[in-house]
Amino acid sequence: MPRTRTVERSRLVPHTIDGTTHLVLDRYEEKVPLPPRDWDRLVLTGVTAAAAVIGVASIIWSTASIGSLLDLVVPLTAAAYAAALVFDLVWLSCMALEWLARYDQERAVLPRRAGYVALGIAMGAVGAHGWIAGEFAIGCVAAAVSGLAKVMWSVVLRHHAKPLDSHTQQWVDAERAKAGGRLAMVSVRRELTRAEEAVAAERAALSGASGPSPDADPDRPEARVENPDDEETPATTGPMTIADAVRTAVSSGITDPDAVLRYVRKVADANAKESSVERYLRTVRRPA
Template structure:
C-alpha cells in the first residue's frame, strides 16, 4: 500500500529545572494514500475538453460572422456582434445546467439553446457561401454543432438523475425556500411604503397647522376621543409604544415598526422608532 508522510503537531510536557510546561512538538507519520479516483479524473477531463470546444467555437464563430457583418458596419461593431451568436446558446446551456433538477423550467432554455445554435450555424454557413467557399462554411458551422454536442455530453456526465418522488420532494422544498426569499423584498417594500405614507401624513399635518410631532398621534393623549372609538390606541405615543415592544424583547427595527403600528393604530416612521431604540440601547 502506498503511503505519504504527513507532519503533525502536538503539545507535549517538557521539564526544565523541575518546571514542566506544555510545548509544541512536530513529528512525521505515514498515512495510507487513497486509491486514485479515475472516474473523477475522466469527468474532469471531459469538462476541460468541453470548455476547449466551446472556446474554439466562440472564436471561430466570432471571426466568421464578424467578417460577414463587417460588410455593412465597422469592424469593431461587427466582431462585437459576432460574439452574440455563440454566446446566446452558451448562456442557454449554463441556465439549463443550473435548472438541471427542475426539468419543467430547464425545457425553455434547452429549446432556446437549440434555436440559437441553428441561427449561429446558418450565419457561419452564409459567410462561407458569400466568400464562395461553401465547404468552409459547412465545416465552420459544424464547429458550433460539435461544441454544443460536447458540452451536452459533459453535462450528462455530471448529471445526477432524480426519481419522480425525489424530484417532487425537491420541487416542494425549493418552492418553500423560494417563497421565503421572495418575501424579503416584499416586506422591505411594505416598510418603505408605510414610511412614505407616514411622511406624507406628517407633511399634510404641518401644512394644515396641526402638530407635526411624529412622537404623538393626531389626537392628544390628554384628551381621548370623545366618541370613545378606537379604545386606548389613539392616546398611545410612539415613544411609549417603543418602550412596550422593548419590554417584550423586540430589539430590531423592522419587527418593532410592525408591532408599534398595531399598538398605535397607524403607520409609524422607522427612523423615529430606530432613534428611540438606540436611546434604549444606550441607556
C-alpha cells in the same frame, strides 16, 4: 508495495528538567498509504477541460466568421465583431444555466431548448458567410464547429447531471417555494412600507394645509373615549400653586399619582418635581 506519502504530525510528550515535568509538543513524520488513483475522476476532468477548450475555439471561430459577414454591412468593424460574439455566447450561457439545473431536469428543459435555438441561428450565420463568399461547402464545415462544441458540452453535462427521484424533487420544490416566498415578502413589505409612508405624508400635508383635522377635535365623543383622562381633568380658574393644584385634582376625583403630576404640570408649574407633588399628595390624603 503500495504507494505512501509522508505526513507531519504532532503530539504532546512529557519533558522533565531538574525534576519539573511539562508537556511539550513533539513533531514527527509518519508514512501513510496513498489511496488508489481515481482514473474515472481524472478522465472526467480531462473531458471537461477539453470541452472548455472546444467552447473557446468555437467562440473564436464563429466570431471571426460572423464578424466578417456583418462587417459587409456595418461601417464600424468593432461593432460587427462585438455583435458576432453574441451568437455563441447565447447558447453557451444557456449551457451554463442547464449546468446549474443539473439536479432539476424540469428546470433544465427551457435553457436546453433555448440553447439549441441559439445554436441553430449561430450555425446559420456561419453557413451564410460561406455561401456569400462563394464557398458554401466550407461554410457548412465551419458551421459544424459550433455544432460539435454544443454536442460535446451536452454529453458532458448529461454525464454530470444527477436527477433526483420524484419524492426528493417534490421536497426540494417545496423548500425552494418556501424560501422564495420569504424572499418575495421582503420586497412586498418594503413596498407596503413605502406606500404607508406616502399616505402618512399626504395626510400630514393636507392636515397642515386645511387646519386641524376632525380627528383632533376634543369635543368629539371618539376623542373623549380615546383620552379618558381628559374627562377627569378639572377646569382651571386661574394661576395655582403646586399645593392648590394637588388639592384641586384630589377634590375632583383624580387619585392616580401620575395623573395628578400631569395636572400640576399643566395648570401650576411645568417643571414641578415628582417628589414635591407626592409630598403634597400625602399631605392632602392624610386624615385630619
